[in-house]
Amino acid sequence: MKTAAFSYVLSVSEQQNLPTEGFSNEDTLNYLLDRQFLLQIDWKGESYLNEIGSFLQQRAITFKTEATFDFTAAYKMANDQAVTPGDFIPALLKALNHELKNKGLEIVQLDLSNDSYYIGVMEKSKQIKKASDEFWRFKPWGSQTGEVLYTVYCSCGSMNVWQLKMGESLSDDSCQECGTVIFDSEGNSIFKVSKDYI
Missing domain, CATH: 2.20.28 (Rubrerythrin, domain 2)
Incomplete structure (x- = not known):
């Protein structure tokens, strides 16, 4: 049986506790968002200071207990590179993804074709794109055309x-x-x- 793409952004214990029976794709998405397994960010910016960095830190620790990192430099870099408010989130995710990759992790984005970013964390070796389907269209951050x-x-x-x-x-x-x-x-x-x- 094909592994659902969203399972790659969950730890083994989170996958075991996932109540998928009778869940639609939308129900599963809401479950993942409510429990902070995925984070939805508006293109205009974070809802509060260091929202993305804190989320990524928490998810990194879920996968690798010792995976702590300092995201201060990434925020400074993103602020320096952002020409317009809409440039900040992509610049920040690029910088933070570099930090995560040093820990054997990476950011993935779920493409729901709207103005928001839906991001998660997974181990670098996972093949999430091959597991993606019509609803769960995941791609590693940085695989965009620029x-x-x-x-x-x-x-x-x-x-x-x-x-x-x-x-x-x-x-x-x-x-x-x-x-x-x-x-x-x-x-x-x-x-x-x-x-x-x-």
Whole structure:
């Protein structure tokens, strides 16, 4: 029987205590989030200071009792590299993943095709991508292309999408449907801008 992809982000004892009978994928996801086996983070940033670092530290200890690390440098690096608020989380996860890999662990992301990041920790040797399915689409952090998909809904209702390399900025761009300015010459927008790191 194929191992469920989400089981790779659980320790052996957590897997044994998982009540999966009669659970839908959504029920299982809520269970994993409620028990902090996975962490959901909005693209805009953490809900409280060091939220991601604390989560990763706790999960690292679950897998390897001695796996403590100092995430101060990773936070400083992410703050220095983030050009816009949406850049902070990817930069932080990249820096923290480097720390985890030194302990034989790595960050994985569950792709649910929305504005949030769903992250977990697993041992580096696990083949989570091969176990992924239509709902449980996991990939190791850092396997992205290094590009950003920007999506903006104009006031006319039209969806506008741009795909750029990370670090490139949008400026002087208008709605493809009605011509309304979406990004001004400084790269600012009055519209909500959704970013997906791909």
